[in-house]
Amino acid sequence: xxxxxxxxxxxxxxxxxxxxxxxxxxxxxxxxxxxxxxxxxxxxxxxxxxxxxxxxxxxxxxxxxxxxxxxxxxxxxxxxxxxxxxxxxxxxxxxxxxxxxxxxxxxxxxxxxxxxxxxxxxxxxxxxxxxxxxxxxxxxxxxxxxxxxxxxx
Ligand SMILES: [Zn+2]
Ligand SMILES: [Zn+2]
Numbered sequence: 243x244x245x246x247x248x249x250x251x252x253x254x255x256x257x258x259x260x261x262x263x264x265x266x267x268x269x270x271x272x273x274x275x276x277x278x279x280x281x282x283x284x285x286x287x288x289x290x291x292x293x294x295x296x297x298x299x300x301x302x303x304x305x306x307x308x309x310x311x312x313x314x315x316x317x318x319x320x321x322x323x324x325x326x327x328x329x330x331x332x333x334x335x336x337x338x339x340x341x342x343x344x345x346x347x348x349x350x351x352x353x354x355x356x357x358x359x360x361x362x363x364x365x366x367x368x369x370x371x372x373x374x375x376x377x378x379x380x381x382x383x384x385x386x387x388x389x390x391x392x393x394x395x
Pocket of ligand 1: 256258261312337
């Protein structure tokens with residue numbers, strides 16, 4: 243399991259460290275927070291990988307530290323749900339930071355868990371995998387996660 247350090251907070255950062263995101267450590271183990279893997283082609287393109295690994299948190303549980311105003315928003319309108327997905331990224335290094343879907347999930351921030359890699363021994367196993375229909379044939383679904391061919395309901 244996790245090795246809890248003294249601080250109750252966990253700070254992640256983008257590749258250039260210009261943008262930081264602070265969450266509570268307990269957010270990662272609180273079962274009411276969904277840990278999502280999204281395999282949709284938009285997430286693949288936006289992230290430069292085959293999946294997006296993220297935690298869905300109420301806005302007030304996420305603190306952005308962006309002293310140089312590097313956060314930039316791209317409105318992703320070509321989505322399967324037809325809901326605009328606001329994709330926030332660091333304009334200095336290109337790292338995806340978080341997403342918002344104001345129409346579908348107001349007051350919710352979808353934080354990229356890759357920001358916290360290396361900051362904690364282990365990041366949590368996903369609870370849900372969505373858009374599995376867009377996975378490569380050679381990819382394996384994650385044991386213990388719920389699987390959906392399309393988006394979350
Ligand atoms: Zn950056
Ligand atoms: Zn996606």
